[in-house]
Amino acid sequence: MKKIALAASAFALIAALLLPVDGAAPAKVTDLLDAKQLATEAKAKAVKLGESMADEDAFKRALEFKTIATDAGVIACLAQALVEHEQGEASGIAAASLRDAALTLSKAKQLDDAKTGLAAVEAALAGKKTGAASDYPWNKLINMHRMMEEMEYREGRLRRTLRRPRTLERDSSHATVLTVLALAMEADTHEVKDEKNLPKWKTWSQDYRSNVAKLGLAMKANKAEEASKYFEASNKVCADCHAQFRD
């Protein structure tokens, strides 16, 4: 009997070690996200970051509006999703290195540091590995306020697309980014001051994620009406959660 109990507990320990409880996203990213879109969006953000470092004036504006922290934080989220995605390797991106480079860049306050940070981001996008660890906590990838601003921006872009739905498939990548951000949102519960409200945070984060994931699928299938339905449902979750935790 003792032997069996020992074997069972050893098995449980091994299982616990194999399952990346802290490091993994709240949902299985392979089932949820399109790896190609993650890669494309990470590259697009790197181009935008380059523009915000074109000269001192551009950089000053970027610091003022905190877009370096936002854009690099979004890359960190996309990168971690690629780390955990079964098709992540195929993107050719050194995803864990990209995440770490983006996190460093997100904190840059001087143009020189930002340029060094962006060079590391670009190297990782081109596949250069730095020995970064795979696991990383999802609640430490992006600042909550920066994430909210990105969500507001992408929801605005989607609203415009859905009003005149001609580029649904192309613009479905906004929904993909929002799905990734929803994972980071679910993991980052620091705004919940009373523990008994944790389930609400989780439920709204998951509702939001499920709506934007379905929105993305409807857009890819060029189903405008269905897409609008999920878009409106996602917007309702913003308001519900704000009423409880922000306002």
Ligand code: HEC
């Ligand atoms: C699970 C809860 C939750 C959901 C869902 C949520 N938010 Fe928020 N949001 C918050 C909290 C909490 C804050 C305050 C914390 C902060 O600003 O850092 C906030 C702040 C913001 C801010 C900051 C500026 C302001 O007006 O205070 C914006 C913009 C924002 N949210 C937009 C959105 C949009 C757009 C959506 C939906 C697409 C959304 N949020 C969904 C919880 C949520």
